[in-house]
Amino acid sequence: MHSTSEHAIHTILVGQSGGPTTAINASLAGIIRAAHAQGLRVLGMRNGIQGFLEGNVVDLIEVLELEKPKLGALKQADTNLGEKNLQLLRKTPSSWLGSCRFKLPELEANSTSGASSESTANSKSAAVSPIYQQIDLQLKKYQVDAVLYIGGNDSMDTADKLSRYFAQVESAVRVVGVPKTIDNDLEGTDHTPGFGSAARFVASVTAELTRDGGVYNTKNVTFIEAMGRDAGWLTAAGALAQDICGTAPDFVLLPEVPLDVNALLSAIEQRLREKNNVIVVVSEGVHHADGSFLFDAKSVAIDTFGHLAAQSGTAQYLSQLVKDQLGVKSRGIELNTLQRCASHAASKVDLDEAEALGAAGVKAVLQGKTGVMVGVHRIPNEPYTTEIRTTPVADVANKVKLVPREMISEDGFNVTDTALTYLRPLVAGIEEPVSVDGLPRFLAELP
16 A cells, blocks of 8 residues: 555654664655655654654754744754754764564455444454554554654564554554665665765775785785675675775675685685785675585574574684685675764765655655655766655565675676666765764764
8 A cells, every 4th residue: 555545744753663774864864854845743762663662752942952943944054952962863873772683563455245234343453463553552642643664674674564553443644764784785765874974985995005015015805795695686785895995805705695604715825825915895694505604604603584693703704714725814804884983984965865765754654655765866867866665565575685686797706887886876975973073973872
């Protein structure tokens, strides 16, 4: 269901879920700014849908000290404390509202014929998990008319289930998803907020480590591990190091292509005959041809969505293998959560698009849309141009967008120029921080 009958929107509820990013708060700022400009009440879930179920809700207009919008004023003055708080929120990394990894139970199909509309609605409501009725009661308690949920694949699963439940019980509550993930593996959008900034960080660090590794006249191999459980978008961004330092990584290993370890060792050995400093950017999700990971995945916990809760160790594994098999110095460097919180490397394009998508989410619910996700769609021309569209959230939830084969080299050991052309606009522009005495400032933690 993608539109509802006319129903006035007075209160919007917004939540953040899944892994945080540098840009997720820019989307939150976009939602708050756009909703406030329309005179709407904006409530925030603390720790996503899980916190909402526990009654952890905050009035974002009050806590950010936003003034009532003035008629005819397109933008609040820079001296307005609320506007300053929104500017700080945009530039603050991680999920300001807090996050969760909470999976809603499946909706149970139920069909009833020959019953009144009231009894049908009641039986449909009773057919699903009580948790949905609990959510419904909470929404009624706070007089919520629309829910905007910021997140990735699993968060869109939550948005999809909520929108289908509200349709089933004939509720007027609208649900719109706002994309977010550094993994960039979400369908329904050309790329996701958070990815551009994380990609900029990975490219910068790869270039810095390339220069660091080349200072000695000795043979050495550096493995740089980037996040990416199923898709290698973030790892591919390491290839942009060539734009920074003039030297591309020797190998870029993505989970889309099974890794032949012996072939990799032979390729590294050959490269070491040609140069001293070999750089390998590798995804945490790289695996053997049989699907098994390079480390023992049995020892890794599984989260509520059935994913490996932690999947690091690939770089260290390969580094030790090079030491043992090739007898040269080698390092394994795991970038870990720095990729998703390095606001000092934030891409201005990323933050601009994140904020615009937040505002687009508000526009969508005001237009009567529900069960959709707002997304960025690239218009294939020069210079880089995009537009925002909506996609049914059911077409997005629990799906993974992989790096296409045309972006991966024939031997599977690097990326192509097509990948670089795709990536370059997303890391463009530096976002200047709000600074005090030369140091950046973030918005204070939510009280």
